[in-house]
Amino acid sequence: MTALAHPVPESPPTSRGARLRRPRVRPALAGLLVATALLYLVGLGSSGWANAFYSAAAQAGGESWEALFFGSSDPSNAITVDKTPAALWVMGLSVRIFGLSSWSVLVPQALMGVASVALLYAAVRRVGGPAAGLLAGGVLALTPVAALMFRFNNPDALMVLLLVAAAYATLRAVERGSAKWLVLAGVAVGFAFLAKMLQAFLVLPAFGLAYLVAAPVSLGKRLLHLLSALAAVLVSAGWYIAVVELWPASGRPYIGGSQTNSILELAFGYNGFGRITGNEVGSLGGAQSSGSWARLLGSEMAGGIAWLLPAAVLAFGALLWLTWSAPRTDRTRASAIVWGGWLLVTGLVFSYMSGIIHPYYTIALAPAVAALVGLGAERLWRQRANPVAAGILSSGVVLSALTAYLVLLREPDWQPWLKYFVLLLGLAAAALLLVADRLPRAAARGVAVLALVATLAGPAGYTVATAATAHSGAIPSAGPASRGFGGGTPGGGRGGIGSLLTTSTPGQALVSRLRQDSGAYKWAAATVGSNPAASYQLAADVPVMAVGGFNGTDPAPTLAQFQEYVAHKQIHYFVGTGSSMGATSGSDDAQEIAEWVAQHFTATTVDGTTVYDLTS
Structure with missing residues (x-):
């Protein structure tokens, strides 16, 4: 001692x-x-x-x-x-x-x-x-x-x-x-x-x-x-x-x-x-x-x-x-x-x-x-x-x-x-x-x-x-692939909160559509949430506006601002995500924008994804 x-x-x-x-x-x-x-x-x-x-x-x-x-x-x-x-x-x-x-x-x-x-x-x-x-x-x-x-x-x-x-x-x-x-x-x-x-x-x-x-x-x-x-x-x-x-x-x-x-x-x-x-x-x-x-x-x-x-x-x-x-x-x-x-x-x-x-x-x-x-x-x-x-x-x-x-x-x-x-x-x-x-x-x-x-x-x-496991998504997890996480985001899938937190690889037809005349627009497309926007932007190599930011709950842009962008032909497409906002607080502007687009523009389906031409 x-x-x-x-x-x-x-x-x-x-x-x-x-x-x-x-x-x-x-x-x-x-x-x-x-x-x-x-x-x-x-x-x-x-x-x-x-x-x-x-x-x-x-x-x-x-x-x-x-x-x-x-x-x-x-x-x-x-x-x-x-x-x-x-x-x-x-x-x-x-x-x-x-x-x-x-x-x-x-x-x-x-x-x-x-x-x-x-x-x-x-x-x-x-x-x-x-x-x-x-x-x-x-x-x-x-x-x-x-x-x-x-x-x-x-x-x-x-x-x-x-x-x-x-x-x-x-x-x-x-x-x-x-x-x-x-x-x-x-x-x-x-x-x-x-x-x-x-x-x-x-x-x-x-x-x-x-x-x-x-x-x-x-x-x-x-x-x-x-x-x-x-x-x-x-x-x-x-x-x-x-x-x-x-x-x-x-x-x-x-x-x-x-x-x-x-x-x-x-x-x-x-x-x-x-x-x-x-x-x-x-x-x-x-x-x-x-x-x-x-x-x-x-x-x-x-x-x-x-x-x-x-x-x-x-x-x-x-x-x-x-x-x-x-x-x-x-x-x-x-x-x-x-x-x-x-x-x-x-x-x-x-x-x-x-x-x-x-x-x-x-x-x-x-x-x-x-x-x-x-x-x-x-x-x-x-x-x-x-x-x-x-x-x-x-x-x-x-x-x-x-x-x-x-x-x-x-x-x-x-x-x-x-x-x-x-x-x-x-x-x-x-x-x-x-x-x-x-x-x-x-x-x-x-x-x-x-x-x-x-x-x-x-x-x-x-x-x-x-290290041997591929990891993607917003919430990666340590451990072997056999855990079933794969580094992905819990709650993924179509609709709901999960689709705002996950990313996917868009089909070639959708990529080609987003690239169409993209140089004529400030944003080739817009969609709710940063992760869906990132998927399209990385695949097509064109600017994609993340409406509402990461969670889709930021007041950016407001509905009035978005309408102004559309009126001035600054956004070509709006891509629907099928997401419903799950936030307990924050702005509803993104939801209002999605609803306004659905009411005023014609929906088409490209590679299983809903797309609206905002210039039509």
């Missing part, structure tokens, strides 16, 4: 160059990054457009600089996507450089995944050493929800990369009390806000607390540096908000996801506090029932993130205990605060929020889980001669094996042997860890490898299955 109650102060960290000169580190790091790249890139094109909603916006940005800047759904700039567009800037520029294809849209996300693993390694290595960094990077790469989202084109990939970069910069700032590094962390968080808005700010309490506690400068300087970093956050996030808010509404597209054409409403309402309270005007569903601490371990979330989540919480507690009597500036404790605070704040918000939440959101937890597992395992292994440290390490392996068993129990038709293999191997490794300090060095290393296999076999298998 003495070693735990009064831990030996950390020796000064070795320099980066010295560590990388260790003979096995460079090849191991290179192998990790190459393996991650293969995992995230091989077969990437099988997902097609993935989330066609964002692919269509990337297509628009590849054709129009205005669409790129605002994040418009179409190159004629009717309405934006319901997010700030930082992720679309990356995809749109890729489309401009390489042309429109599934690969030009998806490869940037995969490369962000590789960069996230590299940055996480660098952040953890600075405190825990190369072994901890490699383990953390490997855990992140093999987290199923990470493989899902780094092979997909939602904004989460860019947000995670920027937040890992911010964590790295924060830890660099803590080392010497550097205002420069802390400001860089603030800039990274600010741009993460431009990828996915307020969700990016959930890491700020942890980063600020770590610097306030551990930076080796006076309290006054720490507070001043934190104020500077906060200013950097506000400037790097706020410049875009200010530009869009001050831009004349008549000279830009409508701000999708808002009811008042305001990016402030989008950022702090529909995509901000509304996600916590459930008060999201224009949502297709009302507030959800209250969450609970077990939500992240439930059936929807578990497959993506649950595998090492209990072990990460245990590691966080162990790191705080191990460093309890250490000096204020102890870097291991500071690192634990950064990653543990990230995990706790984000995890609690996800667990109890009453607004829209999808399983893939949990990618925001993956870097923190991976870092805590890497730091905790390395530190406990180093102190395994102490029975308490060995007991905590053994408990972590048992927790991970049991969690994997319970997650895999929900997959009776997929690799049914794996859950028993993981459980039995985990129990055996946990028992051997209790006596590892008494074994010869080679045998002890064998036990460590055994524990590593037991811990990672479940998530690794699930991750490979996720």
